[in-house]
Amino acid sequence: MSSKLADFEDSGNCIHCGLCIASCPTFLELGTEIDSPRGRIQLMRSLRDGTVPLDDTSVRHLDLCLGCRACETTCPSGVRYGALIEGAREFVESRHRRSWWERMKRGLLNRALPNPTIMKTFGWAVRWMTRLGLRRLAGTRLLPASVRRSLRYLPEPETPFRSVNLPEITAPAGAARHRVGLLAGCVMQSLFGDTHASTVRLLTQHGCEVRVPPGAGCCGALPLHNGDRERGLALARRTVAAFDGLDVDAVLTNAAGCGAAMREYGAHFKDHPGYRAAAERVAAKVRDVAEFLHGLPEFAPGRSVNVKVAYHDACHLLNGQGVEAQPRELLKNIAGIEWIDLQEADVCCGSAGTYNLTEPELAGRLAARKARNVVATGADVLVTGNPGCILQIRAALREQGSTIRVVHTADFLAEAYTHGAQARS
Amino acid sequence: MSFMTTSRLVGWLQDIVGNDGVVSHPTELSVYDCDGYTLEKSAPDVVVLPRSTDEVAAVLKRLQCEGVPFVPRGTGTGLSGGCLPLGAPVMVSLSRMNRILELDPANRRAVVQSGVINSWVSRAAKPHGLHYVPDPSSQMACSIGGNVAENSGGPHTLKYGVTTNHVLGVTLVLPDGEVVRLGGMTEDGPGYDLLGVTVGSEGTFGIVTEAILKLQPLPQGCKTLLAVFDSVADGSAAVSAIIAGGIVPAALEMLDHLIIQAVEDAFHFGFPRAAGAVLIAELDGLEAGLERAAGKVREVCEANGATEIRVARDDREREALWKCRKRAFGALGRLAPNFCCQDGVVPPNRLPEIMERVAAIGKAYDLRIGNVFHAGDGNIHPILLYDERDRDETERVVAAGREILRECVRLGGSLTGEHGIGVEKVALMPLIFTPDDLRTMEAVRAVFDPGDRCNPNKIFPSAEERVEVRTPRRQAAM
Known part of the structure; x- marks a missing residue:
């Protein structure tokens, strides 16, 4: 190649x-x-x-x-x-031969992140250690700086990593008007189980039968973006196989990087005659969850909430999938929202897959830049459509002493549509 | 420079701007070998990235002591090779001086560092109902410093004037490191207009580090029309008639058949693919007179053979239309790997003639030429497509480009409307200036840069090039 x-x-x-x-x-x-x-x-x-x-x-x-x-x-x-x-x-x-430390770090990331079993164990360990005050270690000088920097991204006790086991089929609230597939993924189902639960709730409430093929696994985005093509394609092949047999209107993702990679399956397999057709079929059905909800005629404005909201564009949603207006319109449709435009909403926060772990210095500068812009909005909540951005921006806001909440689009919509108002803090 | 001199110089510069402010590795230098004009390439020996006027002054003082020539660079989007390092081992990049220092809506002005991107100024001013008018097509990427150097234009300069009409003052670091402030917060100060000669001096007077910009209120109303023609000739005739008819549109832009194809492939706006040319006419100002002016433009276009006239329904459609126009150059990557964009000017009433000549030259040299340009100003932009790996074609591009500019001069026009002379057109300067003219201009330059060390080998032709002086000169052309 x-x-x-x-x-x-x-x-x-x-x-x-x-x-x-x-x-x-x-x-x-x-x-x-x-x-x-x-x-x-x-x-x-x-x-x-x-x-x-x-x-x-x-x-x-x-x-x-x-x-x-x-x-x-x-x-x-x-x-x-x-x-x-x-x-x-x-x-x-x-x-190119990298230093042993770089080889180890990159090898670990490319192997561990796509593996739900490892990530679930990791999430469980973090949850317990958070209760025991793990995050405080980030402040001690006992650990090397690179490890301390990575610890910044670990969650606060109020927003813990939680895994979820989504059922293979979830029936809609009323009559089934649509049938959709949802990628459980690797990091999402292991650490962001709550967001998955919100996504399924939103979909079923709006007449969708949600199918989660258990064999889909990791979509391969992380290794593909990191240049580990062989590993990425092996994972992608499994995901294609899991979704291709499924009789669904759309294949949904709620992590920007996954959606962007899956839309390119056709191109990735263009020289693999055995897989090409299936890859193209699946790729053509891939939608971001916000994009899909926006397209539903029955997705009507929810209850009134009373919060100031700003929105950050996840790069692989905006640039990788062209999703820009849909989540904004969904949010603006909620009564009581006070909308504030975020300056440089389209500039990367530095999370970028595993970039904040492999290039912590520049990632930190971009996170601080993003946090300054977020703080300047005076919003109560920053909404965005990608888990990596959430961890990254949360950490940067915390460092700047801000209490602005950072919430996934699906979580915010579910909150507004099912629980009603979230009081202005 | 010898290796020893370079490494000593790197040390001195690092003392001023810090280690990470100096680029000296050959791999990292290789990407500074040209700007948007790719026909000539030459990488500098050192790039220095100062963060303040003081650092620029310290750098230039040091270079003065060593007698080293240098070249300033903004974001490298220029189209005449203005920041090509020719006999200038050191490049001073202003990309880290990218802060808007002050926004003063009450007095409608902004103070910015010269590395600030053009479109950032309007973005920052918009909440106050203001904008910075000069809007080169590269405005999302080009820097204010580069705009000042080239006296950049843009579609909306037809009505509102070019960069020089919107700059109140600059901070200029002279080649010996002295910092001078030209102009000021108010307009038209007493004494010689040194600011006026500095804007458009193509970076040969020193390095502009800050600029005081004028901001204008956003127009109350705006009407954007798209007129479709069967041929460039019909479109050009309409342009001449609009200007002659005393209408002053904010912008009057033409795209020919080839460009329409590329732009349509890129942006799917919905241009009629079969059209020979389209004309974008924008009228702005008070709501009251807009309808009438638009009606007049419509009449003139129809009288000159417009087959269809559309009006942008809302801001979104208008923005989409301008996006197509402004990114048209770039969209040409879909047609050929390289392009050379010419920048000739003719009096608006000679537009039909020059467009005919451009087409004939394209045919004679067997080249594809697209046209997307500021028709209202008579500022043409024939874009010559080529593949740099084809040497013969590349040479034909250079020759055809020169012939087009000669034709512009013959019709009473000029070599450049907004891109500058740079390295690209130095050899053509004798077409419009006598040896005396050139010597006079050099004397002006020497007031600012007596050592000829700031952006050398630009604008002025070498001694040999001056020998082949050709008629008609400017006098004849005027």
Whole structure:
């Protein structure tokens, strides 16, 4: 696959106009052009042509890319940057030897995160240790700085990691008008069980029969985005098989990265004649849960709530799936909402899959930037459609002494539609 | 520079801006080898990224001591190679000076650092009902510093004027490190208009680090029309007639058949794919007179063969239309891997003629040329498509581009409307300026940059290039 690095079909469209440059979070923070989309594409082309060596420096700058794909949304030439950076990462992983520490860290993330059993055990351990005051360890100097930085992302006792076992079929409240599939996923079902429960509740209340195929597992997004193509495709194959046989109107996700990756299944399997057709069929049905709810005619405004709300665009929802207006309209439809526009709503918070674990320094800067903008809104609640963003922004807000709640779109909607008002704090 | 000099220089610069403020690794430098003009490439030896006017001043003082030439760079979206390092080993990037320092809605002005992105100014001013008018098509990415250097235009400069009409003052660091403030918070101060010569000096006077910008109230009303024509000739005739008819639209932009295809592929706006040309006419101002002016534009277009006229229904449609127009250059990546955009100007009444000539030149050189341009200003942007891996085609692009500009001059126009001379058009300067003209301009430049160290080898042709002076000169052209 390495010959695919920056192939003409994808990067040939880049005409070096630079219109992408100011949409790139790393360029905004660093100001160095090799850390801009145009710079990285030029770097990929140079690596391909052999005019620049594949060494620690060039790998460093490819690593610094968040993969947020904001440049793709801006690019008028239709450069498929997401595919380019995935190709470049695969090229790097197959040809460049990283330090043992980096190899261990990345290997662990690519193996552990997609594994629900490991993640459930992890979530259980964290829940207990949180009760015992684990988060306080983040303040001690006994642990190495990198470990302490990662501890920041662990949840507060009031929003604990919780796993869920979704039933294979959940019947709707009334007559079934739609039948949908839902990806249980890896991290979502292991740590964000509450959000899954909200999602199912919302769907069934609005006439959907929800089917969760138990064999679907992890969709492969994390390893695919990290350049571990083989592992990613193996996982994706399983997910395709689980959903392809299902007679559903749509395949829903509530994690932005999963939806973005699943929509690209067709492209990922384009050279695999045995899987291509099935992959394309599943990909065509993938919708984000907010996008799907927005399209339901019976999804009417809920009860009145009395909160100030701002919305943050998860990159893989906005840039990976083009979902921008739908969640905003759903939220604005709730009576009593006071809507506040978030400045730089479309700039990545630095979470970016496993980026905040592999590149904590820059991730921290972007999180602080995001938190400053969120604080400036004066909102009570920040709503967003991706679990990674939630952990990242929560941690950054806490560090800035803010008490603004960060809530998943599905949780907020479920709260408003089923429990009614959440008092203004 | 020798390796020794470079490494010493890196140390000095790091003392000023910190280790992470200096780029010196060849891999990291390689991406600074050109801007939006990709026909010529040359990477600098060092890039320095200061964060304040003081740091810029300290950097330039140091370079003055060493006698080292330098070139300023904003976000590198220029289209004439204005920040190409030619004989300038050090590049000063303003990308970290990206803060809006002050927003003063009561006096309608903003003070910004020069690395601020153009569209950020209007974004910040919008809640106050204000905006920064000059809106180059690259406004989501280009920097105010670059706009000042090139005296940038944009679709809406037809009615409201270009950058120079919207800058009240600048902080300029001279090549010897001295900091001077030109202009000020109020308009039209006493004394020589040094601000006026600085705006558009293409970064040859020093480095602009801050600018005081004028903000304008958002227009009360706005009407945007899309007129469809069978041919560029019909569209051009309509433009000439609108201008001659005394109507002053806020913007009057034309897209030809080739561009319509690319833009439609990219944005699916719903342009008629079969059209030979479309004209976007925007009228703004007080609600009261808008309808009448729009009616007049409609009449003129119909009289000149418009087959269809649409009016944008709401802001959303209007924004979508402008998005198509402004990203049209970029959309050409769908047609060819490289493009060269020319920037000639003709008097509006010669528009039909020049468009005919552009088409003929395209045919003669066997090149695909798209046209998307500020028709109302007579500022044409023929975009020559090519593939840089095809040497013969690349050479034809250079030759055809020059011939188009010669035609502009012949019709009483000029070499550039807004992109600047840069490196791209230096050889053509003798077409419009006599040796005396050029010497006079160089004398002005020497007042600011006596050592010729700030952005050298731009604007002015070399001695050999001056020899092939061709008629008609500017006098004849005017």
